[in-house]
Amino acid sequence: MKFSFRWYGEHDSIPLKYIKQIPNVTQVVTALYDIPVGEVWELDDLKALSAKIEQYGLKMEVIESVPIHEQIKLGKNKVKRDLLINHFCETLRHLSQIGVKVVCYNFMPIFDWVRTDLSYLHADFSTSLAFDEEKILTIDPKKKNMSLPGWHTSYSHHELDRLLDAYKTLGKEGLKENLIYFLQKVVPVAEEYHIQLAIHPDDPPFPIFGLPRIMGTIEDIQFLIETVNNKANGVTFCSGSFGAKKTNNLFEIVTYLLEKHRVPFIHLRNIFHINEHSFYETAHPSNYGEIDMVKMLMLLKQHDYKGYLRPDHGRMIFGEKGKPGYGLYDRALGLAYLNGIWETLNQKGESLNGKQVLNQTV
Numbered sequence: 001m002k003f004s005f006r007w008y009g010e011h012d013s014i015p016l017k018y019i020k021q022i023p024n025v026t027q028v029v030t031a032l033y034d035i036p037v038g039e040v041w042e043l044d045d046l047k048a049l050s051a052k053i054e055q056y057g058l059k060m061e062v063i064e065s066v067p068i069h070e071q072i073k074l075g076k077n078k079v080k081r082d083l084l085i086n087h088f089c090e091t092l093r094h095l096s097q098i099g100v101k102v103v104c105y106n107f108m109p110i111f112d113w114v115r116t117d118l119s120y121l122h123a124d125f126s127t128s129l130a131f132d133e134e135k136i137l138t139i140d141p142k143k144k145n146m147s148l149p150g151w152h153t154s155y156s157h158h159e160l161d162r163l164l165d166a167y168k169t170l171g172k173e174g175l176k177e178n179l180i181y182f183l184q185k186v187v188p189v190a191e192e193y194h195i196q197l198a199i200h201p202d203d204p205p206f207p208i209f210g211l212p213r214i215m216g217t218i219e220d221i222q223f224l225i226e227t228v229n230n231k232a233n234g235v236t237f238c239s240g241s242f243g244a245k246k247t248n249n250l251f252e253i254v255t256y257l258l259e260k261h262r263v264p265f266i267h268l269r270n271i272f273h274i275n276e277h278s279f280y281e282t283a284h285p286s287n288y289g290e291i292d293m294v295k296m297l298m299l300l301k302q303h304d305y306k307g308y309l310r311p312d313h314g315r316m317i318f319g320e321k322g323k324p325g326y327g328l329y330d331r332a333l334g335l336a337y338l339n340g341i342w343e344t345l346n347q348k349g350e351s352l353n354g355k356q357v358l359n360q361t362v
Helices: 016-020 043-054 070-074 078-097 133-137 157-192 218-227 239-243 250-260 293-302 329-345
Strands: 002-006 025-030 059-064 102-105 117-121 127-131 196-199 233-238 265-268 270-275 278-282 308-311
Touching: 002 059, 002 329, 016 025, 025 043, 025 308, 043 059, 043 078, 070 078, 070 157, 078 157, 117 278, 157 196, 157 218, 157 233, 218 233, 218 250, 233 239, 233 250, 239 250, 239 265, 239 270, 250 293, 265 293, 293 329, 308 329
Parallel strands: 002 025, 002 308, 025 059, 059 102, 102 196, 196 233, 233 265, 265 308
Antiparallel strands: 117 127, 127 278, 270 278
């Protein structure tokens, strides 16, 4: 397994030299953040980004993410849609030339993710991201000057209103059809250029503002994999996103993906539910949230997982200022914790409870 760390480029408050200092991190997960959605990522730009990362002895084999244009998701203007899909395929070709192995993407309408609080205060005085369903229900996205924490207005009020109506008309089944159309076009290209696509689950994985959700349950995953049955068509397993839906069995989901060899990329973070559709993000250790991280990593070990893993959102601690969820300190602590579990599992013979479950020495 390859440990990685997300980096938001030159504007990130965390320099690459700090990432290099985190034990066992060999990979930087990043993207070209200044390219308009739908345009081709040019090879020269990618080479420059890769060279910058390699100066610090790190690699860039995972991209998170190549954004999907709303025209592809909606599928109304078919000529425009096909042109944008061709741009995506050309970007994949360029990424393959600099050694990228995995491309994370999502198919969420309008909002990539939604939270209601970027600084939820914990009893230990740390802060984290949180989602409160009651607050969401008070927000009317069709009102002028609507705002959400962390959401930088990408659309005018008129454009947002039009998109909300378009997705309401399209519905869940229409969005699924458009995802499959997209995958049928791009997966053969990804396979040809030895890239695994890894769709990120909806975040959170339940309807918000009437927008359809199509990637939040094991049934959604099974539909995706069975409909476009190709090893290049994979899933990013995000424990926090799938875990936000209380009825999801995370271990069933990750086991299914591991057995199908369709999980090239994993995000691990922990959460705690306030009620069915409200939660806050916690420190990574199991006892801080609801997700058993030891069991999660045991499953990865038992399936001899060789993919990429990064610590996902961390708290803001020690007075750090930076991008909410993406500070240095708590994510580094989380990765140290995951490192410790992984090293223990790699020792000969015994699990933490004394029962022999692993016989392999790595």
